[in-house]
Amino acid sequence: MKSVLERAVMIAAAAAMLLASSPLGAQEPGQGRGRGGRAGGPPVASDWPPQGPAPRTADGHPDLSGNWQPNAIRQNVDMVGAGVEVPMLPEARAVYDKRKAALGREDPEARCLPPGVPRMSTTPYPWRIVQTPTLVMIVYEGGAHIWRQVFMDGRPHDPKVEQTWLGDSVGHWDGDALVIETVGQNDITWIDAAGIPHSTDMKVTERITRPDLGHLEIVHTIEDPKTFSKPWSFTTKPSLLRGELIEYICQENNKDIEHLVGK
DSSP states (O other), rough: OHHHHHHHHHHHHHHHHHSSSSOOOOTTTTEEEESSSSSSSSOOOOOOOOOSSBBBTTTTBOOOOEEEEEHHHHHOOOOOTTTTTOOOHHHHHHHHHHHHHHHTOOOGGGTOOOOOTTTTGGGOEEEEEEEESSEEEEEEETTTOEEEEEESSSOOOOOTTTTTTOOEEEEEEEEEEEEEEOOBOOOOOOOSTOOOOOOTEEEEEEEEEEETTTTEEEEEEEOOOOBSOOOOEEEEEEEEESSOOHHHHHOSSSSSSSGGGOO
């Protein structure tokens, strides 16, 4: 297994190449780090991810538990360049254009700050889902090595959660889909490395399904009338990780900032 520093350097290099290319690479949206490989690692055998039906819990819902790799580097680096229609209002477009022209120099994620939601789903590090009937936990290897709580007990959003890094998440089942609604995030985070902004009024809805044993599908819908003219969405297709999460402490040896010269 490669060291954390080696892997981080490879990810940064890949992101730089993607930003420099137009169009943004030849990879299809939703595909990312090779067949079952870790970020920066070699591809693994073609029999991975495993095939078969999605498992179910005792209460009949799909079991989303497991370690997952995002396969969404294109959306993480440049959502618009990946082909996603992002209907920014003029003021938001001006912020975006300025950030992109500076080559993402001020990206908070490059400073080891949490990426926020929905970018937690596209940052190129795996995560673990732990599913119970009343609480779903998502533990992230990257993004400052943090975690989310998704409350499944029917409670409303906590009105005291305002301008936090990951917001307040509540979930429910809609058939075989886990629907997570997140509000209460600050406006510091970017939606992608190119610099899509958002306001503190943003609401993110994630609709997660497990079509088979080796894959998830996550449809992210963003609503923010202060930033976008209408709701918009994008889809990622994580695959089952072949291995375990490792300790990754961005703050310990962050080498990105000195290279982010921008323009």
